Amino acid sequence: MPRRRITPARREAMGGLAKGLAVIRAFSREHAARTLTDIARSAGIPAATARRCLLTLEELGYVTRNARSFLLRPKVLQLGAAYLESMNIEQLTKTHLEELARNTSDSAALCVLDGCDTVYVARASVRTLLRLEAHVGSRFPAHATSTGRVLLAGLSTERLQRYFDTASLEPLTERTVTRIAECRRNGYAVVEDELAYGVVALAVPVLDQQRRVVAALNTSSHSRRTTRTRLLRERLSMLQQVSRQISADLATVPWLSLSAQL
Numbered sequence: 259m260p261r262r263r264i265t266p267a268r269r270e271a272m273g274g275l276a277k278g279l280a281v282i283r284a285f286s287r288e289h290a291a292r293t294l295t296d297i298a299r300s301a302g303i304p305a306a307t308a309r310r311c312l313l314t315l316e317e318l319g320y321v322t323r324n325a326r327s328f329l330l331r332p333k334v335l336q337l338g339a340a341y342l343e344s345m346n347i348e349q350l351t352k353t354h355l356e357e358l359a360r361n362t363s364d365s366a367a368l369c370v371l372d373g374c375d376t377v378y379v380a381r382a383s384v385r386t387l388l389r390l391e392a393h394v395g396s397r398f399p400a401h402a403t404s405t406g407r408v409l410l411a412g413l414s415t416e417r418l419q420r421y422f423d424t425a426s427l428e429p430l431t432e433r434t435v436t437r438i439a440e441c442r443r444n445g446y447a448v449v450e451d452e453l454a455y456g457v458v459a460l461a462v463p464v465l466d467q468q469r470r471v472v473a474a475l476n477t478s479s480h481s482r483r484t485t486r487t488r489l490l491r492e493r494l495s496m497l498q499q500v501s502r503q504i505s506a507d508l509a510t511v512p513w514l515s516l517s518a519q520l
Contacts, residue, residue, distance in 0.1 A: 278314065278315065280303065281301050281312060282320070282334060284296070284297045284301050290330075291324065291327040292327060292328055293328070294326075294328070297312065316328075320333050342379065347368070350508070351368050352380070354500050355380055357500070360384060364383070364477060364478060365382070365384075366475070366476065366478075367381040367478070368504070369403075369405035369474045370472070371400060371409040372397065374399065374400055374421060374425040375398060375399060375406070376400045376403050376405045377397045378394050378396045378397070379473070399428075399430065401434075402430045402453045403449065404446075404447040404448060404449045404460055404474075405447075405459075405461045405476045406474075407437060408462060409463075410441075411438050411441040411442040412463055412470070412471025413471075418438070430454065431452060431455055433450070433452050434452045435452065446460060446461065446490075446497075446498075448460045448461075448489060448490050449486070450481055450486040458485065458486055459476050459478035459489075460497060461474045461475060461476035461497075462475055462476075462501045463501065464501050464504050464505050465505045465508075466505070466508050467509055472508070475501045475504065477489070477496075
């Protein structure tokens with residue numbers, strides 16, 4: 259795992275808090291239990307600093323230990339839940355996503371952009387993909403996903419350039435490409451076998467009242483069931499209609515729009 263760098267703190271910023279959050283981010287699906295040395299290396303901080311962070315997190319109930327390894331505790335979920343609850347995303351999208359999933363007999367999701375990744379903030383599914391399964395909180399490289407390309411296409415020229423300056427655009431399969439200009443022209447993005455083999459997905463933007471892209475709505479399936487051409491033909495108008503409904507509902511939840519502005 260690449261070493262993370264802590265951005266130099268501004269005068270009024272709390273460097274200790276930034277380091278503590280970096281320690282939490284050092285854990286992942288592949289690294290559920292980590293030693294002090296591993297955590298310090300991943301967070302990009304000295305071992306002594308990592309140890310103080312871990313002891314504080316342990317005292318607060320966010321971390322526990324087993325012999326020489328540290329593990330996250332369920333209390334960490336409060337941090338992510340605070341975002342979902344404050345944005346009221348589940349209430350905003352539950353009916354829309356469930357209806358879309360039922361009508362397509364597949365998966366539907368709402369995603370937002372976070373750094374170089376697209377992050378799932380709501381999801382409904384009546385079918386499990388064989389090669390890739392996502393859930394609320396899942397994050398994937400934006401350039402390889404339909405939702406990520408829609409979100410990138412909605413960025414200003416300056417913000418999009420910052421993305422290209424910092425993102426790693428490594429292909430995840432032999433078919434991974436990056437088509438931001440095409441997405442801007444069409445108003446949607448469709449991918450097949452680009453994030454993972456077998457995954458085909460179509461996404462459209464969700465707009466706020468100022469017509470700014472604040473989220474992306476997608477429908478996904480398995481390439482054994484459909485193709486990108488068929489997905490586009492059969493689901494684009496349905497997806498755009500649901501997107502308009504969610505966009506209209508955003509008037510009652512302005513915070514999602516504000517939080518999407520970097």
